[in-house]
Amino acid sequence: MRAASNGAKLRNIYDEQGVVMSELAAGALLAVHGERAGWLDVEIPGGFxxxxxxxxxxxxxxxxxxxxxxxxxxxxxxxxxxxxxxxxxxxxxxxxxxxxxxxxxxxxxxxxxxxxxxxxTGTRGWVAIGQTEALPAGTDGATQWAAARTRWGAELAAGVAGAM
Known part of the structure; x- marks a missing residue:
């Protein structure tokens, strides 16, 4: 999955009243770990x-x-x-x-x-299903996830990660 074309809000709980912890850009990769009441339990490559x-x-x-x-x-x-x-x-x-x-x-x-x-790594938040979309057909999500994690790791080592 990825954030929809207008982006997505990562919250601490699966509710619109939850605190927005991160504003995700359109197309941001999401690893989905579950679903609850119209919300996806997700991890993002760079943490938050x-x-x-x-x-x-x-x-x-x-x-x-x-x-x-x-x-x-x-x-x-x-x-x-x-x-x-x-x-x-x-x-x-x-x-x-x-x-x-x-x-x-x-x-x-x-x-x-x-x-x-x-x-x-591994920390998760919640995104409303309506703020997400499937990856395009034929996209290798696992490869994209690995590349994003590698890129984030390099940024962390350089001291610039965290604002993602």
């Missing part, structure tokens, strides 16, 4: 921005990278643990490395601040 509370992150020797220091750490669409920021179903596990994209309040110590990171 999420928020994690800094108490569960530690600096690494790699520039711009943080390591998860807790188990079953929640990723959220907003820098809040309130009802308006329902967490994603996937959890971060101790040792997972994530690219830091920013902080909510730089005046606070890392452990007391919300940190925006790029969600790791």
């Amino acid at each position: 921005p999420v928020w994690v509370f800094g108490e569960f992150l530690s600096p690494t020797s790699e520039s711009g990278m943080l390591q998860v220091s807790g188990n079953s750490v929640r990723m959220r669409p907003l820098p809040s643990s309130g009802a308006e920021s329902m967490s994603l179903r996937q959890l971060l596990e101790r040792g997972t490395k994530v690219r830091m994209l920013g902080r909510n309040d730089m005046s606070k110590p890392l452990a007391e601040d919300w940190v925006r990171v790029n969600a790791p």
